[in-house]
Amino acid sequence: MDIKQVCVKAGEASIRMAELDGAAKNTALSAIADALLENKNKLVAANNEDMKRSREEKLAEPLLKRLKFDEKKIEDVVEGIRSLMSLEEPVGRTLLSTMLDDGLELYKVTCPIGVIGIIFESRPDALVQISTLCLKSGNSVLLKGGREARETNRALTEIIEGASIAAGLPEGWITLLESRDDVNEMLKMDEYIDLVIPRGSNEFVRYIMENSKIPVMGHADGICHVYVDKDADLTMAEKITVDSKTQYVAVCNATETLLVHEAVAGKFLPALKEEFDRRQVEIHGDEGTRKIIAVKAAHETDWSTEYLDYTISIKLVRDADEAIEHINTYGSGHTDSIVTSNKLTAVRFMNLVDSGNVFWNASTRFSDGFKYGFGAEVGISTSKLHARGPVGLDGLLSYKYMLIGNGHIVDDYANNRKSFKHLGLKKQIGDL
């Protein structure tokens, strides 16, 4: 596969994608949904092949579970496509309109980014989700899935590509890359690919970030914290801590470190330990913690470890400022929550913790595009540029400035024959 050729075609297709209106894109999405349902048996058969081979190769049980793509999963992704269709057309929205002068109007209008590279591990549903998000936002997409899902990904791409092109989408808007060499080639194509979105393990995401000049949207680590302040309602604090740690341990917004104000630790920790013991959560505590409850010792490495498991580290702090500093030092800028009834402390925490999601009296597990009501999720970004936090369709968009005049030239303004008025308009570019 000549990756540069693939990129050039994807770029050409992206120009055509940019001019599709909402109806054309929804027609293609609908055709994809129908085709996925019609080809259920083919998809399940392809997935069975992957499952069989992966079992023989002794793939770990959690990965086998993610690889599984059965009728239920097909129905889920189809439902996802239908809900994507119901979202407002993201391209061509006017974000700002200004009358610069009589007859000279400026519009800031959303547009697709261009060519997106997606690299994901085992889950085949990610392929459908991400490629349809790219379609809805008018972007071309290069996909690379895990080797273990080879047959499923191939069948899915064939169906999506076939149905969408038959429905009028340009050839080349979607391409599946199959070899690891292809990925390494793709990571070099910074001239052609505008954005890479890696979905997978920390090591995997970090590898992508370190081996490409293409901007990366996503997150490597999710080292999230709960801080229990001296003014916390301790019953609430326990509820939030337990939910943040145990509601689903294998995800990025699960809490890994608990910070407790030393003034309440004596009362808070023993009850919390009972609850964690019941749920078989292993605790690694700092010295102060171990004076109150009998737990393993936490080491410096604990503060920057994403356990993704029934393990939590606990540290006592003198005050909210020490908690904030700990989080800004060891955290990953993902999600951090304070439990307190003191508004001033809460606002200070939310302003000074340098993370995409800063919570007050709520579980860290809430940071998620669907829970936020975005309707679709591209991923969660810990970058501070472009998109931060849970990213919806917006993260797949750029904007351009459209200026509409009537023969206007700058010389008239440079020589004071005319002057700018800069009046805000409430016009949409569609009103032209």
Added chain:
Amino acid sequence: MDIKQVCVKAGEASIRMAELDGAAKNTALSAIADALLENKNKLVAANNEDMKRSREEKLAEPLLKRLKFDEKKIEDVVEGIRSLMSLEEPVGRTLLSTMLDDGLELYKVTCPIGVIGIIFESRPDALVQISTLCLKSGNSVLLKGGREARETNRALTEIIEGASIAAGLPEGWITLLESRDDVNEMLKMDEYIDLVIPRGSNEFVRYIMENSKIPVMGHADGICHVYVDKDADLTMAEKITVDSKTQYVAVCNATETLLVHEAVAGKFLPALKEEFDRRQVEIHGDEGTRKIIAVKAAHETDWSTEYLDYTISIKLVRDADEAIEHINTYGSGHTDSIVTSNKLTAVRFMNLVDSGNVFWNASTRFSDGFKYGFGAEVGISTSKLHARGPVGLDGLLSYKYMLIGNGHIVDDYANNRKSFKHLGLKKQIGDL
């Protein structure tokens, strides 16, 4: 200078900067403006030293002109600071508010990015402009100016640093780097620096882009186009073409290539050539052009050359689509304008030309933050992520999600004891 230490201090300061309110930042800006005026003589003396040394070193005349920092320039930058003070406080603005469920409210709130690195060539006014923009947006800043402006930059930084810290800003928020080694060290600090903004020549910007993993905001080339369509008013087309090329040739939004629909070229080009001859603009034409007017031959390299001079390349095209394709192939995604009275053609051009600024019947010279009414300009970006086109204060901001609950946990939603409501609010985070 230990750059890593400087970066760590800047990072710590950036957390303190994030909690400053608008009044505190304006007080610091006002103190800086006063201090610059009070130290006029010192600044002019420092600049005289730079001018003298640079003349001895035979610095080119245009660069000497940029280096000059006299009383008039000091008054200009002070006026810039006063106008920056009058802009709305950029940090803490609520971009979105949603009630996820009773008592669980989500706010998307603007915040500073963190630590910004600025690298600029000769003009000392850029130092003042950019550092005060960083202050207003609550960011720490590392500055590196040109060697030729060493004394001026040193004096300016001392004044800005002294006045702002006396006014309450945290130490370490601003640092001037002086050696080229420092810059190369700085470009490696992707762990500490969130964004680099290079202001200078193409080669310079390209060097930065290719030698750092830190995201770069800016543009290397400005290869801008005017396309004269078959449905153009040719008088208007000539006016726009002449302004786009000659109003100020040394800037990025000056036009470098003119595309002309072959149906109107015979009528349009002879008159245009007369006007260009009068203004001593050298024309490099393709074969079609040279059948109509006697000009030098354009070569393939002309289409991707930023002359920044009284030179223009001209190419005939069959239709608007060929113009769009030419622009998307050879342009730099900066600013491109169509002259036509056909609305459909204009809209197609603006949708399909993949540039930050796409104009209809207006000179390319309009793409500029001040002309757009942004009140301040960080630079012009040709990236499609984060900020595109002329960038105002917004480009120095990120956002974070603040979620405010009352003991809310995800388990209640996972087990259907509660369900999300997702109602849009019109609340500001300040209303808490």
